[in-house]
Amino acid sequence: MKLRIPIVAGVLLASAFGIGPATAEMAPGAVLANTCYSCHGTEGKSLGAMPTIHGKPAEYLSTTLKAFRDGQRPSTVMQRITKGFNDAEIDALAAYLGQKSK
Amino acid sequence: MKKISRRGFNRLLGASGAAVATGLAMPAIVNAASARVVVIGGGFGGATAARYLKRFDKTINVTLVEPSTKFVTCPFSNTVIGGLKPISYITHGFDGLEAMGINVVHDLAVNVDAAKKQVKLAQGQVLSFDRCIVSPGIDFKWGAVKGATQEIINDIPHAWKAGPQTLLLRKQLEAMPDGGVFIISPPVNPFRCPPGPGERVSLVANYFRTHKPKSKIIVLDPKKKFSKQGLFKAGWERLYPGMVEYRNVDDDGVVREVLAGKKTLVTDFGEVKGDVINFIPPQKAGAIADQSGLSDGTGWCPVDQQAFESTLQKGVHVIGDASIAAPMPKSGFSASTQAKVCAAAIAEMLGGEKPGTPKFVNTCYSLVAPDYGISVAMVYGFENGKIVKVKGSGGLTPSDANDYHLKQEALYADGWYRSISTDIWG
Ligand SMILES: Cc1cc2nc3c(=O)[nH]c(=O)nc-3n(C[C@H](O)[C@H](O)[C@H](O)COP(=O)(O)OP(=O)(O)OC[C@H]3O[C@@H](n4cnc5c(N)ncnc54)[C@H](O)[C@@H]3O)c2cc1C
Numbered sequence: 001m002k003l004r005i006p007i008v009a010g011v012l013l014a015s016a017f018g019i020g021p022a023t024a025e026m027a028p029g030a031v032l033a034n035t036c037y038s039c040h041g042t043e044g045k046s047l048g049a050m051p052t053i054h055g056k057p058a059e060y061l062s063t064t065l066k067a068f069r070d071g072q073r074p075s076t077v078m079q080r081i082t083k084g085f086n087d088a089e090i091d092a093l094a095a096y097l098g099q100k101s102k
Numbered sequence: 103m104k105k106i107s108r109r110g111f112n113r114l115l116g117a118s119g120a121a122v123a124t125g126l127a128m129p130a131i132v133n134a135a136s137a138r139v140v141v142i143g144g145g146f147g148g149a150t151a152a153r154y155l156k157r158f159d160k161t162i163n164v165t166l167v168e169p170s171t172k173f174v175t176c177p178f179s180n181t182v183i184g185g186l187k188p189i190s191y192i193t194h195g196f197d198g199l200e201a202m203g204i205n206v207v208h209d210l211a212v213n214v215d216a217a218k219k220q221v222k223l224a225q226g227q228v229l230s231f232d233r234c235i236v237s238p239g240i241d242f243k244w245g246a247v248k249g250a251t252q253e254i255i256n257d258i259p260h261a262w263k264a265g266p267q268t269l270l271l272r273k274q275l276e277a278m279p280d281g282g283v284f285i286i287s288p289p290v291n292p293f294r295c296p297p298g299p300g301e302r303v304s305l306v307a308n309y310f311r312t313h314k315p316k317s318k319i320i321v322l323d324p325k326k327k328f329s330k331q332g333l334f335k336a337g338w339e340r341l342y343p344g345m346v347e348y349r350n351v352d353d354d355g356v357v358r359e360v361l362a363g364k365k366t367l368v369t370d371f372g373e374v375k376g377d378v379i380n381f382i383p384p385q386k387a388g389a390i391a392d393q394s395g396l397s398d399g400t401g402w403c404p405v406d407q408q409a410f411e412s413t414l415q416k417g418v419h420v421i422g423d424a425s426i427a428a429p430m431p432k433s434g435f436s437a438s439t440q441a442k443v444c445a446a447a448i449a450e451m452l453g454g455e456k457p458g459t460p461k462f463v464n465t466c467y468s469l470v471a472p473d474y475g476i477s478v479a480m481v482y483g484f485e486n487g488k489i490v491k492v493k494g495s496g497g498l499t500p501s502d503a504n505d506y507h508l509k510q511e512a513l514y515a516d517g518w519y520r521s522i523s524t525d526i527w528g
Contacts, residue, residue, distance in 0.1 A: 025459055031446055031461065032461055037521070038435055038465075038525060040521060046517065047520050047524055048520030049516055050521055076499070080495065080496050083494045084480075084481020084483075085481070
């Protein structure tokens with residue numbers, strides 16, 4: 001019974017913040033984002049040379065990630081990383097990371 | 103309303119999700135107050151798993167077992183061996199974990215009993231668990247190469263677990279006269295950190311170039327080729343011309359015996375004498391794996407590659423170097439990304455949900471010189487029950503990368519180290 005509460009919370013959060021629901025085949029933005037923190041720092045807050053990605057709006061993140069992937073923005077490593085994510089995954093990532101800046 | 107799949111979703115909103123829920127005056131999201139997870143090992147896999155379990159669900163009772171009060175990382179230990187960084191740069195404590203409410207016990211686990219759901223510690227304590235995560239890293243197959251026993255490591259360091267061994271190798275290199283010979287012998291596959299030997303050669307060469315320019319490095323490799331070989335060799339030729347002699351399996355590179363007293367390595371066709379020898383023995387999963395029936399005939403631990411649950415012992419998960427997670431390499435980055443996936447899966451399973459579809463990233467930076475960095479990256483998905491490389495993703499630093507690019511990658515290598523070590527130990 002207790003599990004009902006998180007379902008409601010999840011739906012509210014999903015609709016309030018435009019975080020796309022996870023599907024069976026795709027990891028949700030929250031899980032995908034964890035792979036970014038090893039370079040960009042926990043929650044995207046970097047202490048060293050890596051750029052901080054915390055606090056950037058979803059639109060910026062989505063456009064930037066796709067530009068890396070398609071080679072429109074030069075990079076040392078981000079093209080090699082973003083080529084592993086499809087549009088839906090990039091949008092989920094951007095939406096999840098983007099809502100942290102609000 | 104469209105049916106929303108809850109897979110990997112509700113529980114994993116992390117800190118901000120919880121904060122928002124509080125803002126909406128929601129009651130505590132999850133009631134798993136009684137759920138106990140015991141994590142064995144406070145390295146890249148274990149410490150990440152403990153922290154991310156807490157991030158996903160504060161109410162899970164997490165106990166971390168680790169004998170040392172400080173963890174010294176292998177990543178960046180080659181910068182200590184090369185004289186670029188002090189050991190304090192790569193040493194981390196567990197205060198950050200304790201501050202999150204993780205119960206850190208400094209002891210050695212001697213057995214995981216999957217049937218009784220108990221972990222036994224060396225000093226007699228017994229910890230009960232609902233799920234256990236084991237991330238013990240590697241142990242060495244002592245004696246697999248004749249003469250390469252545990253007794254010789256004070257003369258012939260492996261420096262493949264960081265700490266006193268790192269400092270010993272550094273001390274030996276400092277004491278070596280100019281014109282001396284340093285021999286490094288990497289192990290057969292699979293082993294921890296495939297690009298590690300290449301980076302070690304590079305940073306020792308950098309030290310020799312600046313301090314002992316007449317010295318030589320001989321690599322005796324029992325394999326055909328090594329990770330990032332083309333990039334490393336190009337760097338050595340450019341920065342350290344004539345200093346490094348690399349011999350592979352076809353060039354009498356296989357070491358058959360270590361003669362520690364004579365500082366000599368015996369190959370099929372001869373003997374190679376060195377002033378400083380770094381012999382890295384062949385490897386297997388950390389001893390607790392054998393002691394708990396988690397490893398198979400290969401010496402490594404088979405797992406379902408989605409939640410990293412052992413296929414041999416139910417309720418026990420194995421991550422990091424000890425697990426069989428090929429095609430992922432045995433790296434700290436891999437261990438940490440696996441730990442996050444495993445922690446998410448466990449948080450979901452404890453809440454009665456199925457684990458979601460995982461996705462992994464690995465990147466290994468290596469320094470060829472302090473201002474010359476290279477990397478190999480890969481993104482991994484999950485198909486038909488197996489971890490697979492995502493086609494088209496990843497790859498190496500381009501072979502025609504210019505000096506600016508290489509310098510940037512050296513800066514990013516350090517940035518990566520600072521980010522991941524803070525993500526893991528706080
Ligand atoms: C020279 C070198 C350079 C490297 N550079 C990089 C790099 O640049 N990038 C990268 O990603 N990776 C790198 N690595 C690889 C990386 O160090 C390992 O892949 C990583 O440490 C694996 O994490 P783990 O959790 O499996 O093991 P570890 O990080 O080794 O942690 C294992 C922990 O478990 C503890 N333990 C073991 N047995 C028990 C027990 N029975 N009870 C309690 N605790 C126990 C140990 O004390 C240890 O603290 C490098 C390795 C080397 C040797």
